[in-house]
Amino acid sequence: MAGSLEGKVALVTGGGSGIGRASALAFAREGAKVVVADVQVKGGEETARMIKDTGHEAVFVKADVSKASDVEKLISTAVRTYNRLDCAHNNAGIEGASASTADCTEENWDRVIDINLKGVWLCMKYEIPQMLRQKGGAIVNTSSVAGLVGFRDMPAYCASKGGIIQLTRTAALEYAARGIRVNAVCPGVIRTPMVERVTGGKQEFEAQFIGLEPAGRLGTPEEVAEAVVWLCSDAASFVMGHPMVVDGGLVSQ
Structure with missing residues (x-):
């Protein structure tokens, strides 16, 4: 797929680490200019530097995606910097606190x-x-x-991720005839800072996660990034409204 996004401009939220960082680097590898967004400045700036070190173009913008003013500024900055926006990976997210449905706080x-x-x-x-x-x-x-199957003690996370799938399908229907393709990726258990926070770095907890995966291992951010880049490329020109599972077989059980 080398050069599949040559001349394009790509935006990645949550680009300071994990899947977002891998996605930003993959977009750059394919020739895109990358706008890296994150609420964490250090990580976001580091991702932008990593891209520049490979000889590609990138800019970092601090943004809290839960605030409309930040998001509006993010998109306007991307367009002001690179004159257009061709691809967007809306990736920023958190796991939240672990608690049962009745014990989850408002x-x-x-x-x-x-x-x-x-x-x-x-x-x-x-x-x-x-x-x-x-x-x-x-x-x-x-x-x-977690948007496709339930997980105990993650009611808000599961609800948010299931909502993303339906939001993706709705937007895909609305804009398919107008040249905008909207899809989603559904990662399984991926070795990211989020998963490391959940396991606390303890081998026994990581082993439990690995036990969920028929592949017998955790996925890598780069494996998810490959799916993201493909979905944004012309190779996926007839793929719309699709929640692509990248999970080592987890939901097939």
Whole structure:
């Protein structure tokens, strides 16, 4: 796929680490200019530097995707910097606190939904008008296998990720005839800082996660990034509204 996005401009939210960083690097490898967005400045700036070190173009923009003003500024900065926006990976998200449905606090529920689900909606709200002006574009939203199957003690996270799938399908239907393709990726258990926080770095907890995976291992951010880049490329020109599972077989059980 080398050079599949040559001359394109790609935006990645949550680009400071994990899947977002891998996606940003993959977009750059394929020839895109990359706008890296994250609320964490250090990680986001580091990703942008990593891209520049490979000889490609990148800019970092600090943005909290749960705030409309931040997202509007993010999209306007991307367009002001590179004159257009061709691809967007709306990836920023958090796991929230672990608790059963009855014990989940309202504060935790609101925070997870605001970042994971409202954040994806806000990104599309401002990305889509720009893509319409250009008469085309591709959007990939990060959902999860937790949007397809239930997980104990993660009610807000599961709800947010399931909502992303339905939001993706809705937007795909609305804009398919207008040149904008909207899809989602549903990662399984991927070796990211989020998973490391959940396991606390303890081997026994990691082993439990590995036990969920028929592949017998955790996935890598790069494996998810390959799916994201493909969905944004012309090779996926007839793929719309699809929640692509990248999970080592987890939901096939």
